[in-house]
Every structure is written in C-alpha cells, then in structure tokens.
Amino acid sequence: xxxxxxxxxxxxxxxxxxxxxxxxxxVLIKNTDSKIIRYYGNILxxxxxxxxxxxxxxxxxxxxxxxxxxxxxxxxxxxxxxxWKDDSILSIISGTITYMLIINIx
Amino acid sequence: MKNSTFSTALKATIPVMAGYIILxxxxxxxxxxxxxxxLMIFLMSAFxxxxxxxYVGINLLNMQASIINTIVTSxxxxxxxxxxxxxxxxxxxxIKKHRNYIIFTLTDETYSLLCDGKLPEDKNNYVFxxxxxxxxxxxxxxxxxxxIGELLPFNLAGIDFSxxxxxxxxxxxxxxxxxxxxxxxxxxxxxxxxxxxxxKDNFLIPAMILIFIVLTVFKDRLEGEHNE
Numbered sequence: 001x002x003x004x005x006x007x008x009x010x011x012x013x014x015x016x017x018x019x020x021x022x023x024x025x026x027v028l029i030k031n032t033d034s035k036i037i038r039y040y041g042n043i044l045x046x047x048x049x050x051x052x053x054x055x056x057x058x059x060x061x062x063x064x065x066x067x068x069x070x071x072x073x074x075x076x077x078x079x080x081x082x083x084w085k086d087d088s089i090l091s092i093i094s095g096t097i098t099y100m101l102i103i104n105i106x
Numbered sequence: 107m108k109n110s111t112f113s114t115a116l117k118a119t120i121p122v123m124a125g126y127i128i129l130x131x132x133x134x135x136x137x138x139x140x141x142x143x144x145l146m147i148f149l150m151s152a153f154x155x156x157x158x159x160x161y162v163g164i165n166l167l168n169m170q171a172s173i174i175n176t177i178v179t180s181x182x183x184x185x186x187x188x189x190x191x192x193x194x195x196x197x198x199x200x201i202k203k204h205r206n207y208i209i210f211t212l213t214d215e216t217y218s219l220l221c222d223g224k225l226p227e228d229k230n231n232y233v234f235x236x237x238x239x240x241x242x243x244x245x246x247x248x249x250x251x252x253x254i255g256e257l258l259p260f261n262l263a264g265i266d267f268s269x270x271x272x273x274x275x276x277x278x279x280x281x282x283x284x285x286x287x288x289x290x291x292x293x294x295x296x297x298x299x300x301x302x303x304x305x306k307d308n309f310l311i312p313a314m315i316l317i318f319i320v321l322t323v324f325k326d327r328l329e330g331e332h333n334e
Contacts, residue, residue, distance in 0.1 A: 002140075002141065002142065002167055002168065002170060003141070003142060003143055003146070006170060007142075007146065007167050007170070008146070008149075009173070010163070010166055010167060010170075010171065010173075010176050011146065011149055011150055011153070011154065011163070011167075013173060013176045013177055013180065014150070014154045014159055014160075014163050014166075014176060014180045015149075015150075015153040015154045017177055017180035017181055017184065018154050018155070018156050018159060018180060018184050018187070019210060021181065021184050021185065021187045021188055021191075022187050022190075022191055022209055022210055022212055023191070023209055023210075024188060024191065025188055025189075025191030025192040025194075025195050026191055026194075026195050026198065026209055029192060029195055033196065035329075036325075038193075039325060039328075039329055040189055040192070040321075043289045043321050043328060044186065044189050044289070044317075044318075044321065045186060045189065045276075045280055046277065046280035046281070046284065046287075046289040046290040046293065047289040047290065047292050047293030047296075047317045047321060048185070048186045048293065048314075048317070049273050049274075049276045049277040049280055049290075049293070050277055050289075050290045050291075050292075050293025050294045050297065051293045051294075051296070051297045051310070051313050051314065051317060052158060052183075052273040053270065053273045053274050053277055053294075054293075054294065054297035054298065054301070054313075055297070055309075055310060056269060056270035056273060056274075057270065058301060058306040058309075059306070070264070070267075071267070071270070074267065074271065075274055078271055078274050078275050078278060079278050081275075082275055082278040082279060082282065083278075083282060086279075086282075088125075088215075088218070088272075088275045088276060088279055089122060089124055089125035089215075091271070091275040091278070092125055092128075092129075092268060092271040092272050092275045093124060093125065093128060093271075095267070095271040095274070095275065096128065096264075096265065096267050096268040096271045099264050099267040099271075100263065100264040100265060100267070103263060103264045104263055104264065
C-alpha cells in the first residue's frame with residue numbers, strides 16, 4: 001500500500017537533502033580554519049547525539065518491564081564497553097546483543 | 107593502486123563491517139516487516155546512505171509524510187553532517203580522484219576512521235577504498251535483512267535497538283573525549299524540555315534550533331573550556 005510512486009518521491013527527497021548537507025560545507029566554506037567553524041564542529045556533535053538518544057528512547061514505557069530493563073542494562077553495557085575498550089562498533093554490538101537477549105529470554 | 111592500500115583499508119574497516127551489517131540488517135528487516143520492496147531498501151541504502159535518517163525514513167514512509175515534513179526531518183536528522191563536512195574540508199582539499207563519491211559517502215563511521223591525521227601515503231586511494239567498503243557493507247547488510255532477515259538462524263527481535271546503541275555509544279565517546287560536558291547536558295535538557303512543550307512527535311526540529319541558539323549564546327564561555 002505504501003509501495004506507490006509517492007514513496008519513491010520521499011526517498012528521492014531524503015537522498016537529495018542528505019547529499020546537499022554533505023556537499024554544502026565543501027562547496028560553501030572557503031576559510032575552513034576560522035574560529036567559529038571549529039567551535040561548532042567541536043561543540044555540536046555531543047549535543048546532537050544527546051538529542052538523538054532522547055529521540056530513540058521517547059516511546060519507551062518506563063517501568064518494571066523487560067523492554068525498559070533491557071534498554072537500561074544495554075545502555076550500562078555500552079557505557080562500560082566504551083570506557084573499557086574505546087571501540088564504538090564493539091560497544092554497539094555488545095549493547096544490542098544484550099538488549100536482544102533480555103527481551104527474547106524473559 | 108597498491109595492493110597494500112587495499113589490505114590496509116580492509117583491515118581498518120572491519121569494525122564498521124560488523125556494525126554496518128548488523129545495523130543494515132536491522133534496517134532491511136524493519137523495511138521488510140513494514141511491507142516495503144527490496145528495490146526500495148536498495149535505493150535508500152545506496153542513495154541516502156545515512157542510518158539514522160533511513161530508520162526515521164521508515165516512519166515517514168509509513169505515515170506518507172508531506173514533502174515539507176520529509177525535507178525538514180531529513181535536514182534535522184542529518185544536519186550534523188554539515189559539521190563533519192566542515193572539519194574534513196581542509197583534510198580533503200588534496201583529494202581529487204573520486205572526490206564527489208568520497209564527499210557523498212562521509213558517514214559518521216567513515217568520518218571516525220578518516221579524521222585522525224595518520225593516513226597512508228597512498229591517501230587518495232585509501233580514503234576512496236574506506237568510503238567504498240563502508241558503503242558496500244551497509245548496502246549488503248540492508249539487502250541481507252530485506253531478503254533473508256527472517257531466515258537468519260537466531261531471533262532478531264530487538265535489533266532495532268542497534269540505532270539507539272549507535273547514537274548512545276557515540277554520545278559516550280563524546281563524553282569521554284571532552285572535559286566539558288555542557289554540550290551533552292544542553293542536548294539532553296533541551297530535548298526533554300522540547301518534548302514537554304512540543305510533544306514527542308514534533309520535538310526534533312525545535313530542539314535542534316534551541317540547541318544551536320543556546321550553544322551560540324554561550325559560545326564565549328564554552329569556547330575556552332571545550333577541548334578538541
């Protein structure tokens with residue numbers, strides 16, 4: 001039902017916006033070493049990641065259910081792995097497997 | 107192109123291979139479970155090639171979102187790429203071969219592999235190969251998810267959590283690598299306040315704008331404290 005032509009238009013739009021975002025710094029910025037550009041480059045990623053984590057967790061029904069507990073334990077696992085091994089991909093995989101095990105076993 | 111350049115690139119991208127195949131499989135399977143075709147999975151992974159937007163994109167497709175909503179959401183979710191591009195503009199200044207492809211494929215993970223200064227002598231080919239391999243892992247993973255996701259010999263319920271895990275692991279890395287955490291705390295508080303004010307379906311864009319304003323207002327105070 002959602003496989004119609006309009007879905008392809010939406011995919012095209014997502015592609016064009018993403019391409020425009022990726023190219024615009026290389027096209028527009030002439031002085032890439034200015035103070036303000038470096039400031040935003042350093043300061044924004046942490047804030048945006050925090051926002052995206054909230055975005056992902058916003059539909060969680062907080063309480064004593066396997067979903068909430070699974071997510072909480074997985075986030076702890078990721079934190080520990082990140083500090084221990086400093087390897088984002090390894091942390092992601094460990095956390096995801098932890099969550100999957102908890103919701104599938106209990 | 108030297109053979110050693112290929113093996114160096116392959117080795118460097120192994121962690122991304124593992125992550126992208128799992129995250130890509132999660133995406134492909136979610137698309138399949140929502141009734142979308144293999145062609146659509148391929149088009150999204152090949153030509154959007156941005157994990158977070160592709161996951162959000164499933165919701166946009168499900169609700170058959172308006173054109174304006176799709177453009178604004180794509181911008182909000184991927185706006186951070188502006189800043190990855192900004193910090194690579196200088197480093198990529200001598201990249202001539204496959205330049206447009208390399209810029210298009212600058213994802214969070216590709217960025218993280220290429221942003222440290224120690225690139226091999228055969229830099230242009232190396233950067234191209236890392237970018238290409240990561241792109242292929244992502245496409246392969248999402249097609250696997252879409253084609254044989256349900257036949258995989260283990261229960262994949264919950265693999266959607268890999269998106270949360272990706273953002274959260276990046277967040278922890280940010281926290282760990284910076285002494286000042288005002289930006290992370292600002293991101294958290296502004297997002298929560300935005301959910302209270304605008305509701306959880308509409309908070310992303312106002313939150314993004316508010317974060318930008320707050321961090322701009324406190325620029326002078328934060329600039330000296332925030333380490334690279």
